[in-house]
Amino acid sequence: MESGQQLQMVVAEVQAARQQVASLNAQLREIEGTIEAVKSQPEDMALHRQMGTILVEVEDRIQLLEDLENTLSKMKEVVESVTEREKELITTYEQLKNSLEG
Secondary structure, eight states: OOHHHHHHHHHHHHHHHHHHHHHHHHHHHHHHHHHHHHHHSOTTSOEEEEETTEEEEESOHHHHHHHHHHHHHHHHHHHHHHHHHHHHHHHHHHHHHHHHHO
16 A cells, blocks of 8 residues: 555544544533532432433432443543544654655
C-alpha cells in the first residue's frame, strides 16, 4: 500500500476515534447526571429503570447506584483506551506526513 493511501486510512481512523470519544463523553455526562438524579431523589418517591421497552420500579436504590457507578467506571476506561489509540494514530499520521514531505 502506498504512503498516500496509508495517510488517508489513518486520517479516517483518527476521525472515527474522535467521534467515538465525543459519543462516549456524551454518554458519560448522561450517566453522571443520572447518578446525581438518583442521589437527589427523595427516599419516599419511586424510581424507575428502563428495561427494554418498559419501565420497572427500582426496589434497591443502592444496587442501582452501584450499577451506574460500575458502568461509569467501565466507560471511563473505554474513553481512556480510545483516547490513547487516537494519540497513537496521530503519531502515525505525523510520521507518514513527514515521510511524504521529506
